[in-house]
Amino acid sequence: MNSEIHIVPTPEHESIEIELFASAVYSKYGYDFRDYAQASFKRRLLKACIKMNCKDTSDLLQRTIGDPNFFASLLNQLTVNVTESFRDPLVYKKLREEVLPYFKSYPEIKIWCAGCATGQEAYSLAILLMEENLYDRALIYGTDINPSQLKRARDGILSLDTVKEATKNYYAAGGKLDFSQYYTAKYNAAILNPRLKKNIIFADHNLVTDQGFGEMQLILCRNVLIYFNRPLQEKVLGLFKGSLGARGFLCLGSKESLTFSEHRPDFEDFSKSERIYRRRT
């Protein structure tokens, strides 16, 4: 018979295990979760244990370190994969009606969707720019840390059951054309029109460890920062500030704000309700 020592978990024990896991993953694979908000990261880890049939976080850690394929599937559980076309339609309406007009005189329009997951935000922006006759001059960078998400983004295929919601959102966002012109239905999938991809670059980029991009006119990073702890949020907001061109726009998620950030003074409110900020200089 096994004689097991029964250890009562305490907040400290669990917290040490999470830190250990994040450090080990960073050393082995270079993915840095060490400054993710611990409360939600811990829940994801514990859920991943159950989904991947591990008995506890130590077991999860051993298999993660030992097997890169295991880590690849774990990554899908640890990263944010929520996205939909024209999500929060009023944000897109505001972008279309009040932000894009500023870009009409620009020779080149550079937009960065940071944490783009499967790319719906980037495609929604492409539609917006196309309808405002700006797409030929535009370049959209869609970046994410998860290669399998990026692959799906490049494929540009929606599942057919999301198309209904996408269409509804498109009209709520001020779209006036027939949304079905943007995709071809095939079996259970909606294949997005290839001309939408023309000026989108999907690239592997880690907000935690990589440098920013230069001279963006607009950066969207929606519902990504909530998963970071405060120091990391500050670092990434600094990265965005440095990547924005003069008077560039920053669009955050509908429950995110700069309220508690040290970068607050460098931005003015452009649209409070849609969480769009603009660089003061």
Added chain:
Amino acid sequence: MNPRKKFKAVVIGTSAGGFHALQVILGALPNDFEFPIIIVQHRMASSNALPELLNHTTQLRVKEAEDKEPLVAGTVYVAPADYHLLVEKDGRLQLSEDERENFSRPSIDVLFESAADAFGDKLIGVLLTGASRDGAKGLGKIKAYQGCTIVQDPRTAEFKVMPQSAIAELRVDHILPLEEISNFLKEGLAHA
């Protein structure tokens, strides 16, 4: 030392029937109540009016919880519709869009378990009326970390499933009629 001083926050979870119950409790608390109160109330994903509605019923300041917001005594933080609300180790609030738990987002278990991690035995958990089993597990964790657990007496609850599941799941510290909960929060903790 006054034993009340040990506590740092109150978390409250409720579902069906919760608006009335929250009105009764918050309405009877004074504006110098010494703990922050963090609330998860199940509701429709599009329902954003709750903090404003509650604000009219209490002397306490009620607001929608924001990401990385620090907690202030005497303030009531309500989880936004369609987001989980968690407490970080440093005692600040965190929002998440992770999948539903117990069919709910926000979920009471998610708040209670993360708050128990953050505050350990310095947490007071209150579970009220509701037609779901969400919250029982979270209250169990508060209890396991030796915080103070309070459940609304099911006989005074509009919907009994939620308080009953907690009572079945753990040895709750205090089972109180709705009308007595605020009084207990004001004075009774000294003997907790």
